[in-house]
Amino acid sequence: MDVTVIDTPQLGDRSYLVHDGQVALVIDAQRDIDRVEATAEQAGVRVTHVAETHIHNDYITGGLVYARKHGAAYLVNAADDVSFERTPITDGETVQVGELTVKAVATPGHTHHHLSFVVTHGEEQAVFSGGSVLYGSVGRTDLLGSEHTTGLTHDQYASARRLAAEAQEQAALYPTHGFGSFCSSGPATGADESTLGEQFQVNHVYTDPDEEHFVAELIANLRAYPNYYVHMGPANAAGPTAPDLEVPDSLDPEELTARLQDGEWVVDLRHRVAYSSSHLKGTISFEYGDGGSFTTFLGWVFPYDRKLTLVGSREDVENAIRDLSRIGIDSPDAALGEDPDQLAPGAAVSSYPRVGWAEVLTDRPADETILDVRRVDEYEDSHIAGAVNIPLHELLARMDEVPTGRLWVHCGSGYRSGVAASLLERADKDPVHIDAMFAEAADAGLPMDG
Numbered sequence: 001m002d003v004t005v006i007d008t009p010q011l012g013d014r015s016y017l018v019h020d021g022q023v024a025l026v027i028d029a030q031r032d033i034d035r036v037e038a039t040a041e042q043a044g045v046r047v048t049h050v051a052e053t054h055i056h057n058d059y060i061t062g063g064l065v066y067a068r069k070h071g072a073a074y075l076v077n078a079a080d081d082v083s084f085e086r087t088p089i090t091d092g093e094t095v096q097v098g099e100l101t102v103k104a105v106a107t108p109g110h111t112h113h114h115l116s117f118v119v120t121h122g123e124e125q126a127v128f129s130g131g132s133v134l135y136g137s138v139g140r141t142d143l144l145g146s147e148h149t150t151g152l153t154h155d156q157y158a159s160a161r162r163l164a165a166e167a168q169e170q171a172a173l174y175p176t177h178g179f180g181s182f183c184s185s186g187p188a189t190g191a192d193e194s195t196l197g198e199q200f201q202v203n204h205v206y207t208d209p210d211e212e213h214f215v216a217e218l219i220a221n222l223r224a225y226p227n228y229y230v231h232m233g234p235a236n237a238a239g240p241t242a243p244d245l246e247v248p249d250s251l252d253p254e255e256l257t258a259r260l261q262d263g264e265w266v267v268d269l270r271h272r273v274a275y276s277s278s279h280l281k282g283t284i285s286f287e288y289g290d291g292g293s294f295t296t297f298l299g300w301v302f303p304y305d306r307k308l309t310l311v312g313s314r315e316d317v318e319n320a321i322r323d324l325s326r327i328g329i330d331s332p333d334a335a336l337g338e339d340p341d342q343l344a345p346g347a348a349v350s351s352y353p354r355v356g357w358a359e360v361l362t363d364r365p366a367d368e369t370i371l372d373v374r375r376v377d378e379y380e381d382s383h384i385a386g387a388v389n390i391p392l393h394e395l396l397a398r399m400d401e402v403p404t405g406r407l408w409v410h411c412g413s414g415y416r417s418g419v420a421a422s423l424l425e426r427a428d429k430d431p432v433h434i435d436a437m438f439a440e441a442a443d444a445g446l447p448m449d450g
Contacts, residue, residue: 020098
């Protein structure tokens, strides 16, 4: 049995191609299925089955489109309420994929109808656990509403034990979430591989003998998750379409200027250093970089009912279009280029200060606000004395709570505060972007609480 990982680090997820050398199964495909197609072609295998462990809450699946395009059976839990034709599969049912025996195991917890798949090939076995057992923890249990959280957390505890009974201790474990995904909960590790037996020793779902304690502890440690998750489940249940990954024709300067004047969402993909020094007034800074923070935080803040325009190099725009398609932000417009004066000659160009902790100490008057845009749990763990906390994902809705005067804006690394500074300037506030690691603030001499 060969397992190829198709990694999506921008969302902290993994998809899998599992095959016997000739026939293959795809598990939890991302929406941009060309990556799966290329992997299958490189392996020289024929995909006959595509499976979903659950109706995903953090990305749009490509499973349905892939199955239809390639004539594969689409395995989705029979209990899931979906609007498309699928090959329904139920707990305990087995499917033959070439020489691979694929068994569906009900593992509710992340969702009510979550399945894991135990794949056997001779003496070899692998467990594809989706959002059930992860490396070090389990999938979060609060995505279906607070009224379900306690019950689903108990389900997660029981499901881990069900998997332990259904699979060999030496079985390789392949979760979908847990690599930076907000779908993970608790102390998920950054491990690249593990076995079920190893998790018996290190995962708190197995090492905690008290179910009630496990449930209470996991729920107490659940943190905020991106707003865009609310759109993912319904889109996946309805049956996603194929994304359009083509880069559109570049907007002309007049149209770009008009969109800025109308207050539309125009996102500048350049590095936050370049943005702070010169940008078209009214744009919003979402540095693309390697895409690591881009998708999550833009999806967390972007109003899904608005039109989106991307501004940046062709490469960054192309990558951003692909990344955003995975969370259902389709067909954005684009203005290609990185020079504000050439993109929209005559349009207003702006800038704001960008500083480190040393300048905060030497240049900030005592009466000017430090605005911390990290999550509430981060702020409560430790923060600069006197700082005001408005998380980035709440900033647009709480703009009227932002203190008057100059605002010295920070986060954990400089990324979120760069976004926040641009949103504040767009709202006619006066930001200073603190582009520095929060972990270095105390050593720099900032007074801390917590």
